Each structure stands twice: as structure tokens, then as C-alpha cells.
Amino acid sequence: MIGGPFEFTSLDPAKDGYIYQRLQVAETLLDVDAQGVLRPGLAKAWAVSDDRLNWRLDLRPDVTFHDGKPMDADTVVKSLAIARAKPGPLSKAPVLAITASGSHQVIIELSEPYSPLGAVLAHYSTLILSPAAYAANGSVNVLSGSGPYRLSHYAPPHKLHISRNDQYWGAKARIEEVRYLTGHRAESRALQARSGQADIIYTLDASSLKSLSASNHLRVHSELIPRVILLKLNSGHPFLNDVRARRALSLALDRAGIATSIVGVPGSQANQLIPPSLRDWHLDSLAPAERNPSEARRLLAELGWTPGASGILIRDGQPFKLRLITYANRPELPSIATAIQAQLVEIGIAVEVEITNSSAIPSGHQDGSLEMALIARNFGVIADPWESCWRISAKAAVTGAP
DSSP, X not given: OEEESOOOOOSOHHHHHHHXXXXXXXXXXXXXOTTSOEEESSEEEEXXXXXXXXXXXXXXXXXXXXXXXXXXXXXXXXXXXXXXXXXXXXXXXXXXXXXXOSSSEEEEEESSOOTTHHHHTTSGGXXXXXXXXXXXXXXXXXXXXXXXXXXXXXXXXXXXXXXXXXXXXXXXXXXXXEEEEEOSOHHHXXXXXXXXXXXXXXXXXXXXXXXXXXXXXXXXXXOOOOEEEEEEEOTTSTTTSSHHHHHHHHHHOOHXXXXXXXXXXXXXXXXXXXXXXXXXXXOTTSOOOOOOHHHHHXXXXXXXXXXXXTSXXXXXXXXXXXXXXXXXXXXXXXXXXXXHHHHHHTXXXXXXXXXXXXXXXXXXXXXXXXXXXXXXXXXXXXXXXXXXXHHHOTTEEEOSOO
């Protein structure tokens, strides 16, 4: 059994494809190795034209979906067309047309060169499914993929089982059955491992990791990845629409303390959006982020904020109160949110912390109701992190560590 933090509510790759890709139920045309280099997936080879406007993908000829139907160029074109019509990276790519050339070759025509296309074709939202998996409107009724495992039991949002697919086109799976169970709390997953209820658990907080490391019957693996923790601010909010206010919030944060005490990786505090592990995008010349509550108070005073009787700043009769939302899928986020709450109250800003679903953050961004959000983003799976930085927009300020 595998225990993880991520719930699933749909069979659609556009929504929950991460689970089905990682459990090897469905596959993409291209894959990525541990060094971030593209490698063959359902496409055994690919080539890009000299003008970089046409990608030709040669499909494996011996792939069969779990429902017994063979994979060919037409089925791949249909899957990609459906993925392109849904939210996801393929919908943002400058694609003019996706067509079949013969039975086992797919041509993707672009309006302009787009080097991240390989990464897009390895993204879980572009999983290739059998034509019979889709309803007429493009929704997914049956998860009929091509992977070494097939879905055998589906009980959203917490439980699913997969079983070995003996007709797999590649190396056969060695494990007959795998059960996946979702549990939001890292402490609960740690107890599952300690008691033997789970064979593998992942995504733990620092305290659980330390506790499990002391157990003789468990093996703990920890590896740093280029994940950055971000404090997302609504720069259109009347309390935050001046850059001095946002600067004050940044100056109040004890990044080093958070990195050491909560994340458990001393020295990993960030001074920019891209972590040092992504050397091609990290700016070594930037000065370290500083903590200066006195300067933060001075900036807020410039904006007309004065201390109230309770110590919370007041301007025009309104207290400086904000709502910070985050989610428990990343176990360190609620603890960091609480630390931010304590650090901001030191400069007179009251923060209400709300633990909710991660979907509330983009929803609040779209309707304008978002005030602050704490999120985690892994830039190691993005072909061009700077492009992603612009998509996150100027409403983000770095607070955390890789």
C-alpha cells in the first residue's frame, strides 16, 4: 500500500492525471528522466523541423490499451485534441494543428517556435487514453490507458487500487497489485508507516521525517528538490496596492528561521523565485533577503498606518487585517502559515489563517477575493521557469525554500 497526500475526484487527466501517471496507469508521448532530459514514451522517436514549427512523433507500433484497442495516430490525435480543449499547458501552446500521418506518426504544427512543447507532451494532462475512454463531450468515463498497471478499484477521493497489466507493451510490472490511500495529515501517514499499514508513504513534514529516521524497521529517503514556497499577494487589495506595503510584509518575515525550524533545511531560505539548483535561471548577484521589522513599521507608517489600542495597525478607521489561505497537501505549509501569522502581527498586521483546498487559490485569484495565499511550486518540472514566473504574476513574493 502507498500513502500520499493528494486526493482525486475525477478520471480526467486534466484534473487528476498526476495520480494516474505516477501510478503508471496511463502514459504520455514523451517522458522525462531524473536529470530533466526528454526520453521516449509512447512515441519511440521525435524530430523537429529546421524552422522549429513542426514536430514529428513516431509512435510505438505495438501498444494496446487496457480495453484491448490498439493505439494508432488517430487515437493519439483525439486524445491530444481533447487535452488541448481543456485547462492545461497544451491549451496555452502555439499549436496550429495536430494531425495523423499514416497509422503511426503524429505531426504537430506550431505558429511559432516553442521549445517547451516536449515538456508539455510529458505533462500528465496529455495522457493518451483509448478512444472508448471518452464521452461525446470529451469527459472521461473509463480510465483505459496503456500503462503497466490498470485501474481495478476506484473510490474517490481517497482510495484506488491498480493491478498488473500482463499485456503491457514494455517491461512487465513486478508487483501484482498496488493500493493507494489518501491522507491529508502527515502525522497519520507516518503512523501508517510505523505500524506497517503502509509499505510506502511520501511527502512528510520535517518532524515526522526525523521521528521515522529513528525507527529500525523503516528506511527513510530524503532529497532536496527545486520546490519553492511562495507567499502570493493580491496587489490590487487596498491594503497591498502600494509596493511599500508589500515590501513591509517581506521585511517582517524570518526566512532563515522558517527554513531551519519548519522546513528542516538550514540555509535554504530564498532571496528570489528560482532556487540555486536551477543554475541557468538563478541570479547569484542578488543580495540575501533581509528581515527588518523596524524598517517594515516605518514603511507602513509612511502609508498612514498607526498602531491601535490592541497593537494592530489602523488607517481610516480600518484595522490592517488579511486572510491567508493555504492547503495541507504539503505538510509544511500550515506550519509556515502559522509562523507568518506570528511574524506579521509583530509589525501590527493581523492575519487569519485558513486551511482549505488548493483549488481555492486559483479560484480566489480569478474572482479577486484572494488576499494572501501560501503555495508550493516545483520549478524542476517546468521547461522554462522564468516563463512560469511571469504566469504567477507580480502578485507573488518569495518566502520559502527549495
